Amino acid sequence: EREYLRCKSCHGWDRLGENGGYVRRTRTAGRPNAGLGDTDTRTRDIAPGMGDYYHVRAAEILHEGIGRAFGDGSGSWVVLDGNSDAQARADHAAGYTLGNQHPDFSTTGANAGDTVLTQDQLDCLVDFINFGDADPKFYFFGIDEDVNPVQYGIHPGASATAGRTFYVENCLVCHGEPEEDFQGANNGKPQGGILSFLAGDGAYSKFVHKARWGNPDTIMTRETIGTPNSQDMIDVMLYLQESLDADFTVSGGIAGSWWNPDRSGEGFQVDIGQDGIxxxxFYTYDTQGNQMWLWGSGTYVEDRIIVDAYLTDGAMYGEVFDPLAVNRYLWGTITLVFETCYTARAELLPKPEFASEFESLVIPITRLIDPINCEGGQATSLQ
Known part of the structure; x- marks a missing residue:
């Protein structure tokens, strides 16, 4: 079984074993785990920065003369059922531990003559595990493995705004918006979309590994995702983590230009002042193809803005402009519902007297340009 040979199967994607994303990973016939339920309680934590503070050496990977045979991986599993006697339970416990042991990857040990690590593979693995910029301490600022799902605190140097930029430039074309169950070059993976995936237990550690280094045997190579560094990773994780927050609240951070790329030439301008004003x-067109603007003012409540929208005419351009000549017609209502700092929907509802000419619409919208800052709905001032 492939899982019995992979480093991450026991150490976890974050290399923290039970101190990280694999704290609740179960042991099955098809895979080992990080030690949950095992009588061998030695740590599988090999993260040199956040965990045990040491660097992995080649001998520790080879386990020459002390590692298990490959066949003792899946072959170690003993099934228990309601009729299992004491011997069967003892065999199950012994097999449980045996399958969780480190394989012998040397050319002279238990798997001599089988396919083992080449010297080049061994050197690369040592370099990769010890590569400082990829240690979990560069990604996470505290991990609470006692909650389910595991709660990852993102490094405080992260910027959600920069994370959105990275996502748009490197992820959007294949995965769609984070909340979408997108079918594209990603072959529909992860199922349910990025945010659905990240809601799983320990998912951030798997996400950051694949987003940083690529996904083998797919188009998601390290080069196609922009050769990201640790700063890119903490930025995009903070952006996605904040996108998971269902209690989004409008603030000055959402002010700016919003549009739907499939409706280029039309869009919304949002301005937010003091006291929530x-x-x-909404710049659009009437049914004759003439340019039309709808204007409204009001306040916001929680995740939405609702304004009475007015249509105007009557005044003239230039020196002859007369504000008293402006006619204002209550067209209907515009409701903007914000899901994140970057995604929203516009709901347009005309009054009955305009309904024969204008239909009701619901339009998904996104930023035209990214804001200076919009961290979780809280704007950052330039002052």
Whole structure:
């Protein structure tokens, strides 16, 4: 079984064993785990920065003369059922531990003559595990493995705004928006979309590994995702983590230009001032193809802005402009519902007297350009 030979199967994607994302990983016939339920309680934590503070050496990977045979992986599993006697339970416990042991990857040990690590593979693995910039301490600032799912605190140097930029430039074309169950070059993976995947136990550690280094045998190579560094990873994880927050609240951070790329030439301008005062402009066209603006002002409540939208005419351009000549017609309502700092939907509802000419619409919208800052709905001032 392939899982019995993979480093991550016992150490976890974050290399922290039971101190990280694999704290609740179960042991089965098809895979080992990080020690849950094992009588061998030695740590599988090999993260040199956040965990045990040491660097892995080649001998520790080879386990020459002390590692198990490959066949003792899946072959160690003893099935228990309601009729299992004491001997069967003892055999199950022994097999449980045996399958969790480190394989012997040397050319002279238990698997001599089988396919083992080449010297080049061994050297690369040592370099990779000890590569400082990839240690979990560069990604995470505290991990609470006691909660389910594991709670990862993202490194405080992260910027959600920069994370959104990275996502748009390197992830969007294959995965769609994070909340989408997108079918594209990603072959529909992960199922349910990025945010659905990240809601799983320990998922951030797997995400950051694949997003940083690529996904073998797919188009998601390290080069196609922009050769990211640890800063890119903490930025995009913070952006995604904040996108999972269901209690998004509108703040000054969402002010700016919003649009739907499939409806280029049309969009919304949102301005937010003190005391929660909001001005919304919708630039679009009437049913004759003439340019039309709808304007409204109001306040925001929780995740949405609702304004009465007015259509105007009557005044003239230039020196002859007369504000008293402006006619204002209550067209209907514009509701903007914000899911994150970067995604929203616009709901347009005309009044009955305009309904024969204008249909009700719901339009998904996103940022035209990224804001200076919009961290979890909280704006950062330039002052």
């Amino acid at each position: 909001v001005v919304v402009a």
